[in-house]
């Protein structure tokens with residue numbers, strides 16, 4: 353019998369994770385760099401760079417974030433970058449040792465149906481058959497919590513919310529909120545530039561501060577960071593700003609959850625209220641589960657908790673699903 357490799361692939365706005373049935377798991381930032389000119393090409397010694405490697409050399413490269421919100425998915429350069437990225441991601445788990453490859457894929461929810469046909473084109477030649485599922489469903493499956501739960505994936509591009517009750521969720525069971533990690537970076541950048549006039553900031557700088565210090569609730573903490581004002585080094589406290597910015601995200605998450613619960617079958621609503629699961633990078637904001645629970649208190653008793661592996665949960669759930677789905681659930685793509 354042909355030896356088959358199963359893959360769980362989480363293509364994310366900010367980072368992507370692949371998990372294979374041969375026991376491999378990798379996370380790579382969804383970034384592609386192409387050398388800007390022959391000098392850069394010569395210096396870098398390669399035609400294309402990925403993830404952290406591309407970001408380190410960003411001044412010498414044209415940088416593509418092929419899954420980012422707002423990027424035209426049918427733009428030729430972006431499509432080529434997406435294809436190169438997906439190929440790199442899949443090659444990182446050595447698929448050539450197998451006769452066939454079956455993959456369960458999650459892609460950002462802002463990628464629409466027509467873009468999904470580009471996704472298939474991107475995967476052609478890499479995998480033999482695919483099945484596309486949503487991020488919250490993959491997470492719920494990973495956590496063995498797909499029979500009566502609300503899963504909230506707070507990613508970079510979007511916050512995706514689904515109610516799960518033991519079957520594949522349909523469109524009405526899922527909702528997407530546009531406020532997520534990238535949105536928060538913009539909010540934080542704005543707050544920092546208001547407090548420290550003339551501060552020279554990039555989104556990447558602010559994102560790193562957020563990832564290091566993020567919290568909500570309690571007293572202001574001291575979070576010292578280095579920034580330049582007109583080229584001059586300053587060390588400043590952004591603790592109050594980090595809290596204020598992160599707390600602005602919470603009502604969007606809470607309202608999304610409330611809507612998904614309110615439109616559910618009333619008999620299931622107590623079960624949903626009692627099992628609200630946070631995942632994705634945004635679930636690493638310290639105190640987020642407690643604050644979401646507090647703000648949900650007006651709909652009754654709730655239980656809100658965070659998964660332990662928020663970055664890998666989608667890919668590992670997709671892999672788990674890949675192994676148990678009958679072949680007729682897959683679409684052959686070659």
Ligand SMILES: Nc1ncnc2c1ncn2[C@@H]1O[C@H](COP(=O)(O)OP(=O)(O)OP(=O)(O)O)[C@@H](O)[C@H]1O
Pocket residue numbers: 363364365366367368459460461487505506507508509510511532533534559562563564566631632633634635636637638662663
């Ligand atoms: N400790 C942290 N606190 C707050 N935010 C964090 C933390 N660590 C990572 N993030 C943020 O989480 C986001 C990345 O999360 P994740 O990997 O789930 O997103 P993604 O899957 O790439 O995006 P999407 O699911 O929207 O396509 C980024 O905005 C990142 O800055």
Ligand SMILES: [Mg+2]
Pocket residue numbers: 362363364365487505507508632666
């Ligand atoms: Mg994601």
